[in-house]
Amino acid sequence: GAGVSQSPSNKVTEKGKDVELRCDPISGHTALYWYRQSLGQGLEFLIYFQGNSAPDKSGLPSDRFSAERTGGSVSTLTIQRTQQEDSAVYLCASSTRTGTNEQYFGPGTRLTVT
């Protein structure tokens, strides 16, 4: 079946503009995660959604970052007033609630803020 998809693949934006990054999880996966991968760094957790529960926003670096998940499926990560330090690859993952809850990753969106 289809894996996790993300769009756009690459995004270049000017400092101060808002951007929206989209994630389509695997059908039926109840959990969805956003991670950020800055150059030379590992993946940093941003936010995750589990079913209809309130999302865990503990990893969001500032109030310029927000995310929503509509209908328990597609998620959008929004970054307002982008800064150069926001440049990174943003990865989305999804998982089921059963078993080892393996997380399946999308190909990521590379965001460049100029």
Place this chain on the structure above:
Amino acid sequence: AQTVTQSQPEMSVQEAETVTLSCTYDTSESDYYLFWYKQPPSRQMILVIRQEAYKQQNATENRFSVNFQKAAKSFSLKISDSQLGDAAMYFCAYRTPYSGNTPLVFGKGTRLSVIA
């Protein structure tokens, strides 16, 4: 908070040889999961191998195996008979198995080069 440390930013191995990537972690939990992910230039994170902390037997997946030392909080990855396609970034990751789902905690990665 849990942390994961990969002390080798870069490693290289000759094709067909064996290489070991190191990972240590810090946690006060007794039950958890450990993972190795591979990230090729395509950016797609691929799960290589997983280990449940309550299992003493080291996990093995074909040419990939781990050396899990729970007391030492060490989780190294051994790649045997290295192939050119193994060249990638490798990330060690930790997750607490609360009911439901929890995010992964990643190390900073090791870039593996395979020399023909």
